Amino acid sequence: MEKDRIIKRLKDIRAKDPKFSDGRIIASVSTEPFDFAVEAFKIFSDTNALDVNIFPGVKQLEREVIDWFGTILKNQMIDGYITTGGTEGNVAALFVAKKLNPGRREILVPESAHYSIKRAADLMDLKINWVKLDENFRADIGDIESKISEKTLAVVATAGTSSLGVIDPVEEINSLCDDIFFHVDAAFGGFVLPFMENAPCIDFSLENIDSITIDPHKMGMNLIPAGAILFRDKSYLKKIKISPSYLSFSTNTVSGSRSGGAIASVWATINYLGFDGYRRVVKECMENTRFLCREIDKIEGLEVVKKPDINVVGIRIRDMETAYSRLVERGWDILADSRSGSLRVVVMPHVTKPVIRNLIKDMKEILAGD
Numbered sequence: 001m002e003k004d005r006i007i008k009r010l011k012d013i014r015a016k017d018p019k020f021s022d023g024r025i026i027a028s029v030s031t032e033p034f035d036f037a038v039e040a041f042k043i044f045s046d047t048n049a050l051d052v053n054i055f056p057g058v059k060q061l062e063r064e065v066i067d068w069f070g071t072i073l074k075n076q077m078i079d080g081y082i083t084t085g086g087t088e089g090n091v092a093a094l095f096v097a098k099k100l101n102p103g104r105r106e107i108l109v110p111e112s113a114h115y116s117i118k119r120a121a122d123l124m125d126l127k128i129n130w131v132k133l134d135e136n137f138r139a140d141i142g143d144i145e146s147k148i149s150e151k152t153l154a155v156v157a158t159a160g161t162s163s164l165g166v167i168d169p170v171e172e173i174n175s176l177c178d179d180i181f182f183h184v185d186a187a188f189g190g191f192v193l194p195f196m197e198n199a200p201c202i203d204f205s206l207e208n209i210d211s212i213t214i215d216p217h218k219m220g221m222n223l224i225p226a227g228a229i230l231f232r233d234k235s236y237l238k239k240i241k242i243s244p245s246y247l248s249f250s251t252n253t254v255s256g257s258r259s260g261g262a263i264a265s266v267w268a269t270i271n272y273l274g275f276d277g278y279r280r281v282v283k284e285c286m287e288n289t290r291f292l293c294r295e296i297d298k299i300e301g302l303e304v305v306k307k308p309d310i311n312v313v314g315i316r317i318r319d320m321e322t323a324y325s326r327l328v329e330r331g332w333d334i335l336a337d338s339r340s341g342s343l344r345v346v347v348m349p350h351v352t353k354p355v356i357r358n359l360i361k362d363m364k365e366i367l368a369g370d
């Protein structure tokens with residue numbers, strides 16, 4: 001095929017799928033990346049972060065990104081790397097935990113945890129002891145306390161659950177984990193809570209947190225693929241070190257080849273926004289979240305499942321199945337969560353007040369039987 005035809009064909013296929021700017025994508029945890037972040041990706045698109053011997057510049061950028069996370073999450077001694085996303089981050093955390101304590105196999109996991117934790121457990125033949133949720137959909141601290149035993153390899157908490165954006169009681173769990181690996185999956189909330197006033201603490205100032213998943217390609221506003229896994233102690237990642245005979249160096253990552261482009265784009269986005277930029281982004285998303293909740297409260301037949309901790313809202317709607325299909329027919333990208341019986345809206349930066357007004361209008365019409 002001619003180059004021009006290839007590009008045209010790709011553009012045609014892309015045009016059939018929605019764009020964030022269309023104002024209909026309201027359940028995604030991604031958003032439109034900045035043009036210059038795409039440009040940054042392009043500059044480094046021929047680099048591989050695995051090949052540190054060929055591309056030391058990528059290693060330097062990655063180190064600067066990890067140091068930035070160290071500042072945001074209050075520990076300059078951390079180590080970590082840029083992953084393909086939250087799934088790899090969670091796998092890497094539990095892999096390290098297993099290497100640190102090979103004699104233990106059981107992990108305590110709240111029922112609301114992202115499915116990647118189950119995936120990781122299956123991959124590593126770990127046994128999950130499910131932690132029930134309290135009336136606010138948070139991991140039940142009493143249940144965790146009663147389940148911790150000499151078999152416990154790790155406890156997992158989520159800071160921003162996938163369905164309702166709930167923050168598990170991280171500080172309280174921290175106080176139970178003196179001798180147990182404690183992993184916080186902040187894939188979503190990690191780019192929200194540190195930039196919010198009076199937010200619960202989920203960072204390394206809590207002395208028992210061993211690892212944190214935090215994803216630039218979610219609220220970090222970066223393009224995919226870019227997650228991150230961070231470890232309190234520089235010795236942790238060395239536990240998964242592998243030194244293939246055909247390489248002149250060793251590697252401490254779950255994935256092999258890694259996109260230097262992704263690392264460059266994260267570097268570009270965090271340096272552009274900085275702490276103040278992310279604070280502004282989070283402030284606006286939270287204002288829009290409160291706006292959405294106020295509008296929902298005004299309408300008979302709609303209800304917010306719980307007051308949101310962050311910019312994720314679960315909405316109960318009368319006759320949910322019909323309402324869900326009608327919203328999809330009207331072009332909304334929305335997701336229904338079976339556990340809470342609610343529709344999920346993620347108030348990302350592209351979910352602006354006009355988008356929310358359109359959604360509310362459609363919900364009202366659907367409830368009225370239009």
Ligand SMILES: Cc1ncc(COP(=O)(O)O)c(C=O)c1O
Nearest residue numbers: 085086087114160162185187188
């Ligand atoms: C809390 C949480 N953890 C992990 C993940 C997995 O992230 P990814 O899809 O980037 O692998 C998600 C995805 O939405 C998530 O919400």
